[in-house]
Amino acid sequence: MKFETIAIHAGTKITDTHRPAVQPITLATTFEHHEDSVIYSRSSNPNRNALENVLAKLEHGEVAAAFSSGNAAGMSVFQALEPGSHIVAPDDMYHGLRNQLLGIFAGILDVDFVDMTNPQNVKNAVKKETKLIWVETPSNPLLKISDIKSICEIAKEKNITVVCDNTFATPAFQNPILLGADIVMHSTTKYLGGHSDIMGGALVGKTQNEFWDKIRNVQISGGAVPSPFDCYMLTRSIKTLPYRMKGHAEHAGIIATYLENHPNVEKVYYPGLKGHDGFSIAKGQMTGFGGMLSFLVKGDAVKADRVISRLQFFTNATSLGGVESLIERRAASEGADTKTPQNLIRVSVGLEHLDDLLDDLNVALE
CATH class of the missing domain: 3.40.640.10 (Type I PLP-dependent aspartate aminotransferase-like (Major domain))
Structure with a gap:
């Protein structure tokens, strides 16, 4: 099969x-x-x-x-x-x-x-x-x-x-x-x-x-x-995993590229980007790059929290992998001993219409 x-x-x-x-x-x-x-x-x-x-x-x-x-x-x-x-x-x-x-x-x-x-x-x-x-x-x-x-x-x-x-x-x-x-x-x-x-x-x-x-x-x-x-x-x-993952990966790849070119974003972490340090390895051992990405906002934790607070279709919540888009400032969830940068935002890209997600991010990052 x-x-x-x-x-x-x-x-x-x-x-x-x-x-x-x-x-x-x-x-x-x-x-x-x-x-x-x-x-x-x-x-x-x-x-x-x-x-x-x-x-x-x-x-x-x-x-x-x-x-x-x-x-x-x-x-x-x-x-x-x-x-x-x-x-x-x-x-x-x-x-x-x-x-x-x-x-x-x-x-x-x-x-x-x-x-x-x-x-x-x-x-x-x-x-x-x-x-x-x-x-x-x-x-x-x-x-x-x-x-x-x-x-x-x-x-x-x-x-x-x-x-x-x-x-x-x-x-x-x-x-x-x-x-x-x-x-x-x-x-x-x-x-x-x-x-x-x-x-x-x-x-x-x-x-x-x-x-x-x-x-x-x-x-x-x-x-x-x-x-x-x-x-x-x-x-x-x-039963729907194969088809959900195709949608998650497609959306994540497009959003990662959008963020990579945004003037208020310092860095994007997504293995499907050619500039990612692990791109060649990922391409060799993965058939798709998944629906998860992280990015650094230009600024501090306050700036990152402000971006998240302005989003409409990305729910500020821990966890990942659902059909809805989730977002969080990861260091805030991991606690005082975290090694994650304070301005890092982790995104679980969902299956909403891509135009709505991109418009939402565009407003939040202005």
Whole structure:
């Protein structure tokens, strides 16, 4: 099956005797014991099984595990590591998972944050205790691009697991497993959900190995699993993912070019711009550049906040990936320890009419 067909059909597993065209929601928490049956909804559920099946196929993996949030998905990887393990992570990393490593896992796991746009930095950071390389590309919020294939080659020499956060790119535009990664991570709250009304996370494994079994044990024993209703809604949303992403990427590319040429914009971060430092790598490993961009307003945080306050169709809100355009001064959301420039504005470009979005930005940036 092609990508669009997988998105529509791989998440439909009919168990109802009436044979509906759409899989019904199974709300039961427990099930009658019989051979090959679902036993208890924390360990498995028909809707979660269907969701995990479509996720695995979209990312070219053998197995998948759905979680109640992206943070829960990422945390399960860290929990599966042995105490004392060393992690190499990107210097521009989603702050929620970064805070986990620096807070919850402080003294349990050792981590070094490096600029992964240069694979040599990753190689230099590897120690004998290194068990995990965490890749995030494009990164949040600076849209840095890491060469997944090169990093995976470094990892394989040392038998190190590579996990790639593919939330910004989605499987519509990037497949890390095909580039050598062992596990792909998603905040399904974002583009996979696509409508800002579902929270979830997911991991897709290239193979079911010993480390994957540890992650699955964390999922089941920890119990941070999505509800049957959330799984149903995610599976439904994934059916339109291929076509939504085409629209997001088209709009983002045009808006990025507009911002790049605006006199009140200092810099634009979007991997689809030829002037982006990671353009050539992104072009080689992505089939589209996604719907996320960031830019620096000429001025300070006050100026950036003023621009945001004048917008009509961009909602000033955290998160991303919905059909509506979202915008925020990212440093304000990340807290006092942020490394993000105070005048950086992150944009999740939505599917409104492009003319309305451009007119809105033009007024705000006057």
